[in-house]
Amino acid sequence: METRTLGKDFTVSAVGLGCMGFSHAYGAPTGHDEAVAAIRQAVEIGYTMFDTAEVYGTADDPHANERLVGEALAPYRDKVQIVSKFGIHFAESDTPNKPLIPDARPETIRASVEGSLKRLGTDRIDLYFQHRIDPNVEPEVVAGVMADLIREGKILHWGISEANADYLRRAHAVCPVTAVENRYSMMARQYEELFPLLEELNVGLVAFSPMANGLLTGRYGKNDRFDPKLDYRSNMPQFTPEAADQNRQLLALLDRLAGEKNGTPAQISLAWMLCKKPWIVPIPGTRKVERMKENAGAARIHLTAAEVAAIDRALDETPMSAVFGGSRIVEKA
Numbered sequence: 001m002e003t004r005t006l007g008k009d010f011t012v013s014a015v016g017l018g019c020m021g022f023s024h025a026y027g028a029p030t031g032h033d034e035a036v037a038a039i040r041q042a043v044e045i046g047y048t049m050f051d052t053a054e055v056y057g058t059a060d061d062p063h064a065n066e067r068l069v070g071e072a073l074a075p076y077r078d079k080v081q082i083v084s085k086f087g088i089h090f091a092e093s094d095t096p097n098k099p100l101i102p103d104a105r106p107e108t109i110r111a112s113v114e115g116s117l118k119r120l121g122t123d124r125i126d127l128y129f130q131h132r133i134d135p136n137v138e139p140e141v142v143a144g145v146m147a148d149l150i151r152e153g154k155i156l157h158w159g160i161s162e163a164n165a166d167y168l169r170r171a172h173a174v175c176p177v178t179a180v181e182n183r184y185s186m187m188a189r190q191y192e193e194l195f196p197l198l199e200e201l202n203v204g205l206v207a208f209s210p211m212a213n214g215l216l217t218g219r220y221g222k223n224d225r226f227d228p229k230l231d232y233r234s235n236m237p238q239f240t241p242e243a244a245d246q247n248r249q250l251l252a253l254l255d256r257l258a259g260e261k262n263g264t265p266a267q268i269s270l271a272w273m274l275c276k277k278p279w280i281v282p283i284p285g286t287r288k289v290e291r292m293k294e295n296a297g298a299a300r301i302h303l304t305a306a307e308v309a310a311i312d313r314a315l316d317e318t319p320m321s322a323v324f325g326g327s328r329i330v331e332k333a
Helices: 032-045 064-079 106-120 139-152 165-174 190-201 241-246 248-261 265-274 289-300 305-317
Strands: 003-006 010-013 049-051 081-086 088-090 100-102 127-130 158-161 179-183 204-208 280-282
Touching: 003 204, 003 280, 032 064, 032 289, 064 081, 064 106, 081 106, 106 139, 127 139, 127 179, 139 158, 139 165, 158 165, 165 190, 179 190, 190 204, 241 248, 248 265, 248 305, 265 280, 265 289
Parallel strands: 049 081, 081 127, 127 158, 158 179, 179 204, 204 280
Antiparallel strands: 003 010, 088 100
16 A cells, blocks of 8 residues: 655555454444454554554453554564554443543543553554643643653654634644644545644654544445444444435435546545545454455556536535534543
8 A cells, every 4th residue: 555644754554444343332342352352454454553542442442442552563573553542531421322421630641651561562652642622721722742752762743633723833842743643534525724733843643543433435324223332333323324325416416426536425525535635544443354455455546636626516505404513522531
């Protein structure tokens, strides 16, 4: 797979692998041996960047995903980039999509990085994201801790997830930010207003949920149902029966483009952002090796600037349902 450089010098595969779904949020966790084998197969396919977080886990093991990713990637450690995150924990809730409580106090960050390094079985985290902005901690404080961790060699790069312009600019002035990790897809384009600042500061974009939690693959229909106890999609507006009707034209657009480019809807949804900016790296999550191969193939589809602009205009004019915008953030449980 071709590579891309985020920030000054963080070179990764053009498409990364979001690993959360192996353990968290998308139904029952994948069996351990099957998950390890799938992640290792992703390396063989050409993936080098693997995204996890300290809070991706199960009821029995709240940190299961980091342990899984660390074990799976141990034989390839010097060939891959491990991405993890700090700064949130979950509030108690009866729904699978629990509210988030941000906590970016320096002492919390220190405890988090040590825990993640141990679970991942590594001496450094290649890219360490603040998972959500903590309104009670100034960006300069967080960036100062990141600068210390970089000097200590515990992390190599840092970034901010769901960043806004003011926070990014202030944090970057203290310790250069390599990338932001924001929700971005054909159905969620609000962060395009941040693009000029990303280019000004030479900050990359790691795009999570790049296929709107799977909807843009075209593989889900009106009758699909999800486990209300274990699957976030059970509460997502784009997966309601009404949304299936509202998104019909959008999925037809993807089908048409896929036919023109000899690809699939999933590949078009990724190629659209890959061809928009050279500093965007999507991290679609999947547990299936066939889908990993398909998603990696998006990097081989070329769209001209004119074609990307035409798709943007079509998206502007195409009716679509609401799309999941992220877990609710609360200040305390």
